[in-house]
Amino acid sequence: MLYSVIGYYSLILGLCFGLILILFSVKNFQNSKFDTKILSFTFLQFFFVVISFLCLVASFILSDFSNETVFNNSHTTKPLFYKIAGTWGNHEGSLLLWLFVLTLFILIFLLKSKNQPTKYKILTLVFQQIIIIGFFVFLIKTSNPFNFLFPTPEEGLGLNPILQDPALAIHPPILYLGYVGSSIIFSSALAATSLNLITKSWATHIKKWVLISWIFLTLGILLGSIWAYYELGWGGFWFWDPVENVSLMPWLALTTLLHCILVLEKKLILTSWVIILSISTFTLSMCGTFLVRSGILNSVHTFANDPERGLFILIFLFSLIFLSLFIFFFFHKANKDTPTSFFWLSKETSIIINNWFMMYFLSVVLIGTVYPIFLDVLSSQKISVGPPFYHKLIIPFLIPFLLVMAIGPKLKWIKSNLEDKTYLIILLLFSILLSFLIVKNFDINFLLNTILISSALYLFLITLRDFFIKKYNNISQNIAHFGFSLLILSILFNNLFSTEIITNLKVGETFKSETTKIVFEGMSHKKEKNYRSIVGNFSIQNSKGKIENMSPELRIYNQPNIVTSEADIKTTLISDIFIVINLVQNQDYFNVRYQVKPFMIWIWFSVVLISFGGLISFIKKKYEK
Template sequence: MIYSVVGYYALILGLISGSILIYFSIQNFRNSEILDTKILSLSFLQLFFVVVSFFGLVLSFVVSDFSNETVFSNSHTTKPLFYKITGTWGNHEGSLLLWLLVLTLFIFIFLLRTNNQSIKYKTLTTIFQQIIIIGFFIFLLKTSNPFNYLFPIPEEGLGLNPILQDPALAIHPPILYLGYVGSSIIFSSALAATTLKMVSGSWAAHIKKWTLISWIFLTLGILLGSIWAYYELGWGGFWFWDPVENVSLMPWLALTTLLHCILVLEKKSILTSWVIILSIATFTLSMCGTFLVRSGILNSVHTFANDPERGLFILIFLFVLIFISLFIFFFFHKEDQKNSINLFWLSKESAIILNNWFMMYFLSVVLIGTVYPIFLDVISSEKISVGPPFYHKLIIPFLIPFLIAMAIGPQLKWIKSNLESKKILIFLLFISILISYLIVKNFDKNLLVNTILISSAFYLFFITVRDFFTKKYKNISQTIAHFGFSLLILSILFNNLLSSEVITNLKIGQSYENSKIKITLEDVNQRSEKNYNSVVANFKIISSDGKINKMSPELRIYNQPNIVTSEADIKTSLMKDKFIVINLVQNQEYFNVRYQDKPFMLWIWVSVLLLSIGGILSFFLERKYER
């Protein structure tokens, strides 16, 4: 109980220090040419109070303090220590406290590390960031207090949702939040720079580091969530256009576009409007995701809360931030018309702008597909779900020119270009079309669409491979990231094209057989763990080439809460995954068996890692260049 009391009062002290910090920041902004040491001290003090509060909640989980309502609702004495700790952020209240921790950490690092920018800019950024931080403090204390007291004290907790008791998901939220919340610094600094009319190349170089940090963590967070969904939920795939998946994808698309705009702004004072709007949009989309996940509007395995009061608070707070942002943009920002008309049609800047429009189109499709069912439900009480066919039909036709433009763009020069190496570019396009045609011809698929789509992906792939040899270490981070993206698209395309699935019902001793595979359910075992019992089904799978695989998916029956989950067994190789999952057929001796061959799954994960490595290299190469 003592940990909860300390944690609660630390939150209140953090809110008070934030209010004092805003006062001193305003005073410093008006009167001083040097940064008041009180600002840095108060920022550290605020971070210290939030760290104390967060660890107060962690320790409450560790000791199973069921006088704390959050611990009671999300923990149990039989839960392993690791999941007691990670259960801290596996719920609505704890995850918001983690949000607050990252918000305060980022502004402290910003003040500590930003030495080459004006004092007015630093203090104004602090003011905007503190508005966000104080909003989250009030939200936590008013609607989502992680330290609510229960009396009489229960003897046992309700436990954590079993599908959240997984190592990948344990580290997924903190990494994802570093991406989400990192965009708050971009947002605050963009508003400060716009107000002070200092959106320039030097500011772009400064904010690029924060954009890269946010983008890297968001990419890795999405990757971990995708891997978790693949093996834990039993869906047998890496992406299902689930609304909460989309909520993480939208800020990523905006951040990626912003990163490319900043590259242009560093070289030439254009695209300032793009940079400001995307800086605002990225954090706005992160906040929208928070609203959708925590308001109970979305129905998903990822959602935390179902409380309209919480949703209303976030919605009002979001509208306040958007209003402030738009007011500053329209009142203070003036585009330099002289620079905006000097773009040559064949240049790197033009290619980036073209790709930006494609990215904004993809973002619009995802946004409409996510929020349209919500508005339809509100207006007409009609419930619909928007699934993969909607996204595929609208995205795939535009993906083809996007990939081609992405391949050609890096070959162009800044300001003006003549497109060098025309012959090799045409040759690689011809090779790409030929290889794609030969691959698709062997499958009973749409020959024309798949050939063109795979050709454009191969074209980007071949050009980025060529860049490794011709450009050597020049723009190595960009080359790795683009190579990773081309590998991602190819892996996804071949995964969709070559996947196969068998769904059948079997009981012990029975087999299913077709021309490609024979699946036999040999026997079933039971075993007991600390917080669950499991039923393990042992399968022998013989493929058409005579190879034998032993696979053992299981059903887990958790004791608290009493939930049954399906645990897939996955055999991973370089070329494909073998995936099998079981479910009980109600009131029968049969098991429902779903077996899948999933080609190139490993390369999907590797390609996203390469994307992240490209961002990490860019971050450290920038720092090395600065020194």
């Protein structure tokens, strides 16, 4: 109980320092010298949020069930690692983690911006404090993580078993670092717009924040995807689940912003794009928070809670959008020397074309995610928007996008004559020929897949060639683009060549097909601290006669009493073999799902490569010329 009292009053003190910071910043706005008291107050605010967060962690570790959040999300039999992870595996704790990162990032921003104009630093702090105070009020009024229960229960309700996983334990903090990084970009862009400071030097200054936010968001999405692949038993890496989509949307906006910032750093163009994308990225991050925490999404990931909480975030979000649009339209002044049109064959044109493609992909994901919600509200009709919707709308436009991405980096600024046409044409013809041979040997949709694989191969071969020809010139771009081309190719081959067998088997039975023999050899049991397992023992023989022994599990957790399926996955460089079992109700049969998923390891590796490209750009002192 003591930790809950300390944690709650630390939140109150953090909110007080937020209000003091805004008043003190306004008072010192006209001063030419930055007052060090502002930095001290910012540190104190961060200090009290840290104390509050550590108090919640301590309450979880000690299983203090007088705290309502601990009671609802923990249990004495839970392993220590998951007790700690349970701190942010719930609505209240995850928002406290948001607040922790928000206050940390603004403190780092002030420490790293010593050479920036004083007015710019103060105004960025004010905008960031508006966001921070909004989260303080939201936590204290609607989502207090330190509510008391009396009398104190003997035992807690436990954490959802599917959330008791190492990947998901570290997934939210990394994802939030990406989300919250976008808040600094948002506040900085509004401050720079208000003061007419959207310049090359500002782009260099804010680029680090764009990169760090982008890297963490990319890795956060990767961890969530890996978790869903092996934990949910769906046997894939992406399902267009609404909560997956709300993390993908800010990533698309942030990726576009990153390219615009790199351009702005070299030439004073695309300033409006930069401001709009800075606002959009943070808005989409907040939208994700709203959708996940309002309880209106039907997803395994969501924290279904009182819709009043979602309404608070919605009003707060609209207030921030209104403020940012007001600043953009009334304070943004286009540079008269900035060219408004470009030669059709130039680097500027290719970047703008790819920007439009990215915005189109973003729009498709946004509509597919939000439209079912509006339809439900307006007509009480429930629909589900699944993969076919996204595939039909995105895949045709992915082809020109990949071609522009392949050729764009080869163009020059202002005007280009497209040098080295010969190798570009040769690689294109080779890509078409190779994709034709791949498609011809498999019974798949001929025309579209030939063109799609050709464009993906074309980007792959060009980025691969750049490693040998350009060597260390622009290496971060080469690695990131190569990783993206590998990702698209791996996804394509994974979708086209995956196979699946779904059957019901009793112990001792065998399933046979032309290519696969599955023998259900037996069952075993094991017991852990917080669950017991039924383990299925299978031997699987493929068409080449190779036999694999696999052991998927059914886990029965003691608190809460939930049964989960744990897939057994054997990974090689070529493919994954994946098997999962489920009980068939009131029967002796088990439902068995067996899949062969080509190139899964390359999907994960390619995303790591993309992030590594961003990391190289981040640690370099000066962006490659």
